[in-house]
Amino acid sequence: MVLAQLGGSLSRALARMTSATVVDEKVLGDCLNEITRALLQADVQFDMVRDMQASVKRAVDLGALAAGTDKRRVIKTAVFDELCNMVDAGKPAFAPKKGKPCVVMFVGLQGSGKTTTCMKYAHYHQKIGFKPALVCADTFRAGAFDQLKQNATKIMVPFYGSYMESDPVKIAVEGVERFRKENCDLIIVDTSGRHKQEASLFEEMRQVSEATKPDLVIFVMDGSIGQAAFAQAQAFRQSVPVGAVIVTKMDGHAKGGGALSAVAATKSPVIFIGTGEHKDELEDFDVRPFVGRLLGMGDLPGLLNKARQVVSTDQQPDLMKRLMEGNFTLRVMYEQFQNLGKIGSIGQIFSMLPGFSSGLMPQGHEKQGEAKIKRYMTMMDSMTDAELDSADPKLMKESRIVRIARGSGRPVRDVLDMLEEYKRLAKMWSNVIKRLRKSNKGNTNA
Numbered sequence: 001m002v003l004a005q006l007g008g009s010l011s012r013a014l015a016r017m018t019s020a021t022v023v024d025e026k027v028l029g030d031c032l033n034e035i036t037r038a039l040l041q042a043d044v045q046f047d048m049v050r051d052m053q054a055s056v057k058r059a060v061d062l063g064a065l066a067a068g069t070d071k072r073r074v075i076k077t078a079v080f081d082e083l084c085n086m087v088d089a090g091k092p093a094f095a096p097k098k099g100k101p102c103v104v105m106f107v108g109l110q111g112s113g114k115t116t117t118c119m120k121y122a123h124y125h126q127k128i129g130f131k132p133a134l135v136c137a138d139t140f141r142a143g144a145f146d147q148l149k150q151n152a153t154k155i156m157v158p159f160y161g162s163y164m165e166s167d168p169v170k171i172a173v174e175g176v177e178r179f180r181k182e183n184c185d186l187i188i189v190d191t192s193g194r195h196k197q198e199a200s201l202f203e204e205m206r207q208v209s210e211a212t213k214p215d216l217v218i219f220v221m222d223g224s225i226g227q228a229a230f231a232q233a234q235a236f237r238q239s240v241p242v243g244a245v246i247v248t249k250m251d252g253h254a255k256g257g258g259a260l261s262a263v264a265a266t267k268s269p270v271i272f273i274g275t276g277e278h279k280d281e282l283e284d285f286d287v288r289p290f291v292g293r294l295l296g297m298g299d300l301p302g303l304l305n306k307a308r309q310v311v312s313t314d315q316q317p318d319l320m321k322r323l324m325e326g327n328f329t330l331r332v333m334y335e336q337f338q339n340l341g342k343i344g345s346i347g348q349i350f351s352m353l354p355g356f357s358s359g360l361m362p363q364g365h366e367k368q369g370e371a372k373i374k375r376y377m378t379m380m381d382s383m384t385d386a387e388l389d390s391a392d393p394k395l396m397k398e399s400r401i402v403r404i405a406r407g408s409g410r411p412v413r414d415v416l417d418m419l420e421e422y423k424r425l426a427k428m429w430s431n432v433i434k435r436l437r438k439s440n441k442g443n444t445n446a
């Protein structure tokens, strides 16, 4: 995913600033210039980048900071907050509620991934107990109804459409009425993405919207369209009341900037991103974890959430307890590696872990990272229980290191590399735990 490049450039800019001996206006300026370049290369709209830069400068008045203030932290926080502001629409999208019928209309250009996303959206909600239905109001494109039908059948969701009827408004209204009667609580209306004349496409969308009175209009956008995103999103916004955005094809060459621009143009939040063609490849989108991952700061709450989904309920208290104790032994690291395999693609998971994205698992190099983890696990298989359960680095004397290397058939330098990585992670983990405890305390006090 090219988004990883943006992440890499942003975290490098921050890392350079962090490692500067003295943080002054020049270091801040260089850091901001680097961030600006990275965002522009990622296709974020120029005005947005300029505003972001100005806001960080306003938030960080180096001259006015009290002596002893951690300037690096102030700058990092300001960059983080301003990037969040760029992606944050400032208001949540309408959220369907189980058992309470609602209509969600999908709009977007042909080829953006609209029909596929309708199916994924239906499937996502079906998995959490909704009763969705799909209506094909695209009478323009030959084959549209067949495509929706196939998709609906794949996920076993009822559908409505017609091969004969040419009036999309009529079909949309009929479909919505039928599924209301059938007590479906999530009626999804797929609309046409292209017309001979653009003006008539927007007029058609407006009519469908007026006739079906959707609770939510979702604008679907191909994440790889780059700078064109802003104008495209704005054009849709002017015709129908867009309330949310889904950005598709984020698994491909999307640079990510388009997504930020769409939020600015529609003043609506991104609620999901599409990361593949299959029914499960739709990911929840939350601003702060997204930006955290971009900056290599990790997304611990997101990771814990994912872990909860796969670790059996009876093991959960133990896992959470050990994670929170911060006693990061080699065995804990080993078990994390094992669990990560279960949760999903290791690369995806590791981008959620603070520090992993920049070290063990650099964004964009997940394959090499995965191979490295497998190597680490082989070496750990040659360790004794005492070695795995000790958090004391002094235990790992030369003789033990040589034995592990021999036992696993790896060179000594690989074992040393693994132990170094372990030390780095253990340190980082303890920092994360401290931060989490602090924020928990803050929440309890609030």
Ligand code: GDP
Binding pocket: 108, 109, 110, 111, 112, 113, 114, 115, 116, 117, 193, 248, 249, 250, 251, 252, 273, 274, 275, 276, 277, 281
């Ligand atoms: P529509 O014309 O907007 O309804 O677009 P479709 O749903 O027909 O999708 C166009 C193409 O994009 C199809 O080949 C889809 O399989 C593909 N597609 C849709 N979403 C994604 C995604 O998130 N990732 C990838 N890689 N392909 C996608």
